[in-house]
Amino acid sequence: MTSNPDYDVIVIGGGNAGMSAALTARECGASRVLVIEAAPEHSRGGNSRHVRNLRCMHDQALGVFQDSYLESEYWEDLLQVTGGRTNEDLARLTIRESEACFRWMMQQGVRFQPALGGTLQLSRTNAFFLGGGKALLNSYYRKAAAIGIDVIYESPVTGITIEDGKVQSVDVTKDGQVKTFQTRALVIASGGFQANIDWLREAWGPAADNFIIRGSPFDDGKVLRLLMDAGATITGDPDQCHAIAVDARAPKFDAGIVSRVDCVSLGIVVNQEAKRFYDEGEDFWPKRYAIWGRLIAAQPDQIAYAIIDAKSSGLYLPPLTPSIMGNSIEELAKALSLDPTTLKQTINSFNLAIEMGEFDHTILDNCHTSGLTPEKTHWARTIDSPPFMAYPLRPGITFTYMGVVVNEQARVMFNDNKLSPNIYAAGEIMAGNILGKGYLAGLGMTIGTTFGRISGREAASHAG
Ligand SMILES: Cc1cc2nc3c(=O)[nH]c(=O)nc-3n(C[C@H](O)[C@H](O)[C@H](O)COP(=O)(O)OP(=O)(O)OC[C@H]3O[C@@H](n4cnc5c(N)ncnc54)[C@H](O)[C@@H]3O)c2cc1C
The missing domain is CATH 3.50.50.60 (FAD/NAD(P)-binding domain)
Structure with missing residues (x-):
């Protein structure tokens, strides 16, 4: 030099x-x-x-x-x-x-x-x-x-x-x-x-x-x-990163914040076998949103579906792409190409396992399931009010x-x-x-x- x-x-x-x-x-x-x-x-x-x-x-x-x-x-x-x-x-x-x-x-x-x-x-x-x-x-x-x-x-x-x-x-x-x-x-x-x-x-x-x-x-x-x-x-x-759940319909690069799906803690998440795989209500969303990319990466074909019902409408920041809707669980399953019988079973078991407390999304409330694998430990409410809504999810990598x-x-x-x-x-x-x-x-x-x-x-x- x-x-x-x-x-x-x-x-x-x-x-x-x-x-x-x-x-x-x-x-x-x-x-x-x-x-x-x-x-x-x-x-x-x-x-x-x-x-x-x-x-x-x-x-x-x-x-x-x-x-x-x-x-x-x-x-x-x-x-x-x-x-x-x-x-x-x-x-x-x-x-x-x-x-x-x-x-x-x-x-x-x-x-x-x-x-x-x-x-x-x-x-x-x-x-x-x-x-x-x-x-x-x-x-x-x-x-x-x-x-x-x-x-x-x-x-x-x-x-x-x-x-x-x-x-x-x-x-x-x-x-x-x-x-x-x-x-x-x-x-x-x-x-x-x-x-x-x-x-x-x-x-x-x-x-x-x-x-x-x-x-x-x-x-x-x-x-x-x-x-x-x-x-x-x-x-x-090399495989550690910040990875969240994003809308599977987002572009491959650079979609930014609008593809993030924030309703996970309000409902349930199922994989392509229509089965739940993790506690959606484990902790406040800011402390847990960054584990969901990894969880979905471990599922078959790296795809999952967040499912909520009409009660959760308006309680989360909606992503850019509208939800996929169905007036019944069967209709929703069909729209998502999931097996309707299994999805119905998953939601029925979830609904039956709920011990309803006082729902409050701003605190770690006492609405939870009992006897389910995996449990949902907070904000568990029955999924029974149509229309039913879903977002397809993929791992969204933020940074390695x-x-x-x-x-x-x-x-x-x-x-x-x-x-x-x-x-x-x-x-x-x-x-x-x-x-x-x-x-x-x-x-x-x-x-x-x-x-x-x-x-x-x-x-x-x-x-x-
Ligand atoms: C959608 C989204 C939302 C986020 N929201 C938040 C948030 O609200 N709060 C928060 O704390 N973090 C957030 N993050 C994470 C945050 O973006 C990063 O932690 C932070 O911006 C990293 O800054 P950086 O300067 O290290 O990298 P970057 O901002 O990515 O900058 C790296 C730069 O290097 C350039 N570069 C790369 N290779 C080369 C090369 N070979 N030659 C020359 N230039 C090169 C790139 O063009 C780029 O400009 C978010 C990330 C994303 C993707």
């Missing part, structure tokens, strides 16, 4: 984590900062275009947040969903930094609104972006232009020269031409590898062909592969967890536990340090902003 490289800091990926890094690097004094984005300008920002909210700790009411959400409770919530598969130091760092992230985002021009109603009860823990992820990204990119950060679009990174864990340069391929940029420091924020179906197939087998990818087709893991080839240490299992190991300064670890002197990672590509499994709504943005800001600060300091 020459003594005067092209850039002080290069950031790969222009989503939330990458833009948090680029803006912070500039704030911290790096004068020449470049963001390299694979997507065209109109679809810049990867999965971050689709987000709605940020999870944040706070000791008392703060902005749009009600009451308090203390570090201890946040940590307990994370411990519960991950089953302990988390790096406590990095997780606690993320939790403690979350309040500063909220304030910093507002300084970048991001605006928040209180939690929306519906099946996700988040008013204490999560703040919603006014205008969603697109508005968030527009604020970042506006600020980046104002403070002189360079951005190039439609420029996938296809090579990185790394010597002994130290970056020298980055290759970008545009219009068939390779261009090389030298840099003092590199932040990698290129997302997960969920859009790479071949890679998913390595982990999941042929089931991966039935997965729907909720976000960007540009998050294909090519940069993660470059890092692995260069000897970066990897954390997380396997990624590179980082330390508290976001430095990437290479073979022999050597930390890179000038390569940092933020966002989905390192989320597996904190999320070994499971998920908490809004945590993706907290991890990305926390480690984006840390990596921007550290990269600027290294370059300076």
Whole structure:
């Protein structure tokens, strides 16, 4: 590398984590900062275009947040969903930094609104972006232009020269031409590898062909592969991911939030044999929605059906595609191509097993089944009021967890536990340090902003 490289800091990926890094690097004094984005300008920002909210700790009411959400409770919530598969130091760092992230985002021009109603009860823990992820990204990119950060679009990174864990340069391929940029420091924020179906197939087998990818087709893991080839240490299992139940009729990529099906806890879910397979009322939906993609992935042909009756109408955020309806269970079964006799048996047994309490979807109520396998432990109500409604479900992959190991300064670890002197990672590509499994709504943005800001600060300091 020459003594005067092209850039002080290069950031790969222009989503939330990458833009948090680029803006912070500039704030911290790096004068020449470049963001390299694979997507065209109109679809810049990867999965971050689709987000709605940020999870944040706070000791008392703060902005749009009600009451308090203390570090201890946040940590307990994370411990519960991950089953302990988390790096406590990095997780606690993320939790403690979350309040500063909220304030910093507002300084970048991001605006928040209180939690929306519906099946996700988040008013204490999560703040919603006014205008969603697109508005968030527009604020970042506006600020980046104002403070002189360079951005190039439609420029996938296809090579990185790394010597002994130290970056020298980055290759970008545009219009068939390779261009090389030298840099003092590199932040990698290129997302997960969920859009790479071949890679998913390595982990999941042929089931991966039935997965729907909720976000960007540009998050294909090519940069993660470059890092692995260069000897970066990897954390997380390749089949661990955030995966929810989405409408099976959604497009293969990029449908975003509107394909999510939120009525699971209000009714029952059956597989293509018309049989139930899991407790639909195990816990509040924000704590359980992210297990359903995996559960459906384990069912025959990776398909399932959420079934509710007229009593649940209006109690959940409806997805974009209308429900499939029937005036009787037989009619519904026919419309879903399920065996009517089995579906009737499943629903009859469910109805008979219900011990009715006082239905209240805002608390863990006392409406449950007894003597059924699997039980439904809350919000169990008979399915007997026509019209009956159903949504076909597929696993909807949000993002994969396997990624590179980082330390508290976001430095990437290479073979022999050597930390890179000038390569940092933020966002989905390192989320597996904190999320070994499971998920908490809004945590993706907290991890990305926390480690984006840390990596921007550290990269600027290294370059300076
Ligand atoms: C539908 C949906 C809803 C979500 N809602 C929420 C929510 O409300 N709250 C929450 O916390 N999380 C949410 N998430 C998860 C959240 O999107 C991610 O955790 C977060 O946005 C990740 O940010 P990131 O910057 O790491 O990745 P991304 O935002 O995906 O950015 C990665 C960027 O890297 C670019 N890139 C990839 N490969 C290359 C390459 N080779 N060269 C150059 N650039 C490359 C991509 O084009 C992309 O712009 C949601 C995800 C989806 C799909």
